[in-house]
Amino acid sequence: MNQASAGHLLQLIRNGTATTRGELQRVTGLSRSTVAHRLDQLFRAGWIRETAGDPVDAPTGGRPSLRLEFDASHAVVLVADLETRHARAAVLDLGGAMLAEHSGSLMINQGPDEVLDRLAQWFALLLEKVGLTGDAVCGIGLSVPGPVDVVSGQVVQPPIMPGWDRYPMPDRMRRAFAAHVSGGGPEIPVLVENDANLMAYAEQRLGYPDCSAFLLVKVSTGIGAGVVVDGEMYRGIDGAAGDIGHIRLSDHPHALCRCGSYGCLAAVASGRALAEQLTAAGVPTASGSGVRDQLAIGQPDAVRLAREAGQLVGGVLATVVTLLNPGVLMIAGDLSGPPFLTGVRELLYQRAMPRTTAYLQVVTSRLGDRAGLAGAGAMVVESLYAPDRADSRLAAGAPRE
Numbered sequence: 270m271n272q273a274s275a276g277h278l279l280q281l282i283r284n285g286t287a288t289t290r291g292e293l294q295r296v297t298g299l300s301r302s303t304v305a306h307r308l309d310q311l312f313r314a315g316w317i318r319e320t321a322g323d324p325v326d327a328p329t330g331g332r333p334s335l336r337l338e339f340d341a342s343h344a345v346v347l348v349a350d351l352e353t354r355h356a357r358a359a360v361l362d363l364g365g366a367m368l369a370e371h372s373g374s375l376m377i378n379q380g381p382d383e384v385l386d387r388l389a390q391w392f393a394l395l396l397e398k399v400g401l402t403g404d405a406v407c408g409i410g411l412s413v414p415g416p417v418d419v420v421s422g423q424v425v426q427p428p429i430m431p432g433w434d435r436y437p438m439p440d441r442m443r444r445a446f447a448a449h450v451s452g453g454g455p456e457i458p459v460l461v462e463n464d465a466n467l468m469a470y471a472e473q474r475l476g477y478p479d480c481s482a483f484l485l486v487k488v489s490t491g492i493g494a495g496v497v498v499d500g501e502m503y504r505g506i507d508g509a510a511g512d513i514g515h516i517r518l519s520d521h522p523h524a525l526c527r528c529g530s531y532g533c534l535a536a537v538a539s540g541r542a543l544a545e546q547l548t549a550a551g552v553p554t555a556s557g558s559g560v561r562d563q564l565a566i567g568q569p570d571a572v573r574l575a576r577e578a579g580q581l582v583g584g585v586l587a588t589v590v591t592l593l594n595p596g597v598l599m600i601a602g603d604l605s606g607p608p609f610l611t612g613v614r615e616l617l618y619q620r621a622m623p624r625t626t627a628y629l630q631v632v633t634s635r636l637g638d639r640a641g642l643a644g645a646g647a648m649v650v651e652s653l654y655a656p657d658r659a660d661s662r663l664a665a666g667a668p669r670e
């Protein structure tokens with residue numbers, strides 16, 4: 270039954286396995302009339318469209334078969350990427366194209382009530398800008414700089430998000446959406462995920478679709494890692510995987526970390542730590558993005574500290590890479606320039622076995638500051654149009670027969 274469902278046909282169309290009625294019959298073994306019936310459900314929902322295929326599809330000179338495709342414009346996704354002092358929000362179509370974007374100062378330590386309310390106001394303005402209302406939105410995706418239990422959508426013991434521990438973010442986001450966005454209903458799906466996971470997800474899909482083990486390390490205010498295995502985010506059993514910023518280094522016992530422990534990697538090698546070290550060296554710097562600004566102008570202390578930080582991170586990554594054997598290690602975030610990368614390479618290749626790094630590419634981000642938004646959009650679309658979810662949404666929206 271499931272094999273034959275409309276949601277399953279949609280998946281075959283979306284991933285390119287079968288894009289004509291004939292191919293769908295062959296791949297599924299369904300009859301012509303059953304395929305037609307299932308496709309009608311998808312057409313009525315507005316999820317797919319049929320376009321004239323290329324003449325090359327009809328080599329005998331007959332009528333080219335009609336090609337089925339996912340209609341990426343039938344709805345939009347609202348996404349936001351929260352950093353500690355700054356946030357981005359955007360309206361994306363279902364193919365990930367950015368229709369409108371807004372970014373600005375938003376302090377995460379103001380707490381979830383204030384922050385999510387402001388985000389909903391941003392969403393309202395963005396929708397207005399593209400001439401849409403809340404009815405057009407199929408889901409909301411939020412990227413946060415902390416560990417997330419994706420089942421509940423709650424952040425769990427986030428060291429740099431004071432006041433957010435176990436806060437019911439999806440509920441609060443839904444209420445804010447209904448309050449601020451015209452046509453915005455209280456039932457909107459809201460998905461929350463860790464920022465490094467989403468960045469890894471987006472970068473792997475875009476730039477390295479054939480890489481079966483992909484590792485991204487984000488070094489901004491904090492340090493986190495995202496792992497994508499066989500195209501799926503690897504979260505561990507409850508979303509704590511990849512929080513490498515709080516691995517203890519044995520030789521920095523007096524460095525106090527935001528998590529309350531001493532000697533964490535983030536306490537000595539994060540953007541926040543470097544901002545403090547730069548300030549102490551006489552270059553007043555407020556945050557990871559301040560360090561980024563100093564690096565951009567080649568400030569010598571910033572360059573030296575970034576390389577040393579890269580070495581510390583590279584030492585930890587030697588273990589991570591030995592465990593995962595990734596094909597790509599991507600360094601992203603505020604510190605991800607040449608000095609930091611040099612430091613990472615120095616320690617990584619020195620400490621990891623040659624066998625683990627023989628085919629490893631160490632690279633920087635392609636999507637840059639938009640990786641988190643792109644990942645959040647892809648997460649929402651993949652979740653809402655997965656076969657089972659698609660079927661239940663079709664059933665819920667279908668008129669009674």
Ligand SMILES: [Zn+2]
Pocket residue numbers: 428514515526527528529530533534535536
């Ligand atoms: Zn820590």
